[in-house]
Amino acid sequence: MISSKRNTLSLSTADRRLGAILGLLAVTAAMVAVSILFFLIDESRPLLNRISPARLILDASWHPTQGLYDLSPMLSATLLASLGALLLAVPVGIGSALFGRYYAAAWLTAGYRRMIELLAGIPSVVYGFWGLTMLAPWIGRFEPPGVSLLTAILVLAIMILPTVALTADAALAAVPQSRHRCAAALGLSRWTAISGVLLPSARKGIVSGILLAAARAVGETMAVLMVAGNVVQHPHGLFDPVRTLAANIALEMAYAGGDHRAALFASGLVLLCIVLILAGTVQWYKARDFYDQK
Amino acid sequence: MIKNNAATILIYCSAISVTSLFLWLLTDLLIQGLPKLSPAFLFEAPRDAGRAGGIGPIIIATGWIVLVAMSAAAPLALATAVWLVEFTRPDGIFSRFVEFSIDVLASVPSIVFGLFGNAFFCVYLGLGFSIVSGGLTLACMTLPILIRTVADGLRAVPDGYRMVAAALGMTRGSALVHLLLPSAAPALTAGLLLSIGRSAAETAALIFTSGYVDRMPGSLFDSGRALSVHIYDLSMNVAGGDANAHATALVLIIFLLIINNAAIGLLRHWRKQHIAAS
Numbered sequence: 001m002i003s004s005k006r007n008t009l010s011l012s013t014a015d016r017r018l019g020a021i022l023g024l025l026a027v028t029a030a031m032v033a034v035s036i037l038f039f040l041i042d043e044s045r046p047l048l049n050r051i052s053p054a055r056l057i058l059d060a061s062w063h064p065t066q067g068l069y070d071l072s073p074m075l076s077a078t079l080l081a082s083l084g085a086l087l088l089a090v091p092v093g094i095g096s097a098l099f100g101r102y103y104a105a106a107w108l109t110a111g112y113r114r115m116i117e118l119l120a121g122i123p124s125v126v127y128g129f130w131g132l133t134m135l136a137p138w139i140g141r142f143e144p145p146g147v148s149l150l151t152a153i154l155v156l157a158i159m160i161l162p163t164v165a166l167t168a169d170a171a172l173a174a175v176p177q178s179r180h181r182c183a184a185a186l187g188l189s190r191w192t193a194i195s196g197v198l199l200p201s202a203r204k205g206i207v208s209g210i211l212l213a214a215a216r217a218v219g220e221t222m223a224v225l226m227v228a229g230n231v232v233q234h235p236h237g238l239f240d241p242v243r244t245l246a247a248n249i250a251l252e253m254a255y256a257g258g259d260h261r262a263a264l265f266a267s268g269l270v271l272l273c274i275v276l277i278l279a280g281t282v283q284w285y286k287a288r289d290f291y292d293q294k
Numbered sequence: 295m296i297k298n299n300a301a302t303i304l305i306y307c308s309a310i311s312v313t314s315l316f317l318w319l320l321t322d323l324l325i326q327g328l329p330k331l332s333p334a335f336l337f338e339a340p341r342d343a344g345r346a347g348g349i350g351p352i353i354i355a356t357g358w359i360v361l362v363a364m365s366a367a368a369p370l371a372l373a374t375a376v377w378l379v380e381f382t383r384p385d386g387i388f389s390r391f392v393e394f395s396i397d398v399l400a401s402v403p404s405i406v407f408g409l410f411g412n413a414f415f416c417v418y419l420g421l422g423f424s425i426v427s428g429g430l431t432l433a434c435m436t437l438p439i440l441i442r443t444v445a446d447g448l449r450a451v452p453d454g455y456r457m458v459a460a461a462l463g464m465t466r467g468s469a470l471v472h473l474l475l476p477s478a479a480p481a482l483t484a485g486l487l488l489s490i491g492r493s494a495a496e497t498a499a500l501i502f503t504s505g506y507v508d509r510m511p512g513s514l515f516d517s518g519r520a521l522s523v524h525i526y527d528l529s530m531n532v533a534g535g536d537a538n539a540h541a542t543a544l545v546l547i548i549f550l551l552i553i554n555n556a557a558i559g560l561l562r563h564w565r566k567q568h569i570a571a572s
Contacts, residue, residue: 033398033402034395118316118554123546126525189295219406275403278401
């Protein structure tokens, strides 16, 4: 049994020491996620120990200083805004990825992709500011006050568009060359090849990207806060001002204390759960074996 | 045939709309922000709640916050990535735990980082609203990006390098310092630049950690207002602050475009070189 003894293949003492130190640091880094969860639970416990979590969606209204903790209007606003943004951003994002891959002239491709990458790097507060000074007054001309669910949807859609486009682009780039050749050999037109062969081949990456974009939309704070109007209510139409979960935290943290603060941490926990479910779905979806993909 | 043409038209439409959106955003910021922009604006202190004056202290505070974030996150991320790629098996229980929690961390929304930073750094550790609190919160937020880019960079170094080092009797530590890290250096730099960009762009995680105070920070334990928080505050809470908000947004955007462009260019150039070499 050579493997049980020290030999030239085993790590030197210095390397083992280094490995142990690095491993310790890596576990420290990993503990950040654990401690985030711990602190969210710990800070919201004073409230959740006394009231049942069901009251977070069943209470009459959101008046945390009077002991009413209804998050459902914020929850519906968050979900509607994200859904609306996805409905807009997914087709345009995929279309824009297809353009960069298969339609654009060769000299244009690199520049076009770089532009989308730069769009992805623009801070959310700038998108929000732009929405507030350009979009909201424009929408307000038709249907005052302008800051509304629709404005939030538009700004969110612009923000998550690069995510959709870049992940779809990467997924399309990973489609094997043989698929292209097969499609060409069959004499398929460009769109038939794309819709029948290339998009289905890249389905996994594209769907994962859409889910990631959804997670980003749900968690987005500043841009939505600046353009959504921040009235706590279930939206009845696209032009109603709404307040999302994340915006609510940002607005009220500054002066919240006691149970109010605990309620905000609880809503942070709700937000984190939604986002983690989306991220978990991505992992599960990626790990699934499709017969047509590696 | 009709379908094919319709699809072509739709796809061109989406590309044109994305491009015009980009140009609209950029020209709007340029037109509104450029008249205000001057050297004095960059160095002066804000007056009248930011309606007048410049953004000198805010730039300094942003710089400190990013510096704190990077000096906390970079060593930790480097160690984690090196450990994951070079020192452990991907199927071990610890490495799977580390990978999993990094994935979790990557999906946490920034406002939740703000809540955590407020509860942990400001209150529990007693750092208060300070540049250190904000910087450390951002460090937590940028950890996953840094770890991923560094790990990807190391993974892209051909295995031949490791075998040669082992054949020469180098320890893994010295192979790392003399061979692997230098050849992955462009990827490491790109990761650092991307995280700097992400930190400078962040608002939600900073409002309740580094605070609002727009004076020149005297020490790292003072509250400092970041550029993005300044834009937010001017546009939402200060009537008549839009002009300076535009100029500040322009400064931030120019900085981010330079940083991100450099990072993307570096990564692309490095990958091309590697493919040519292998």
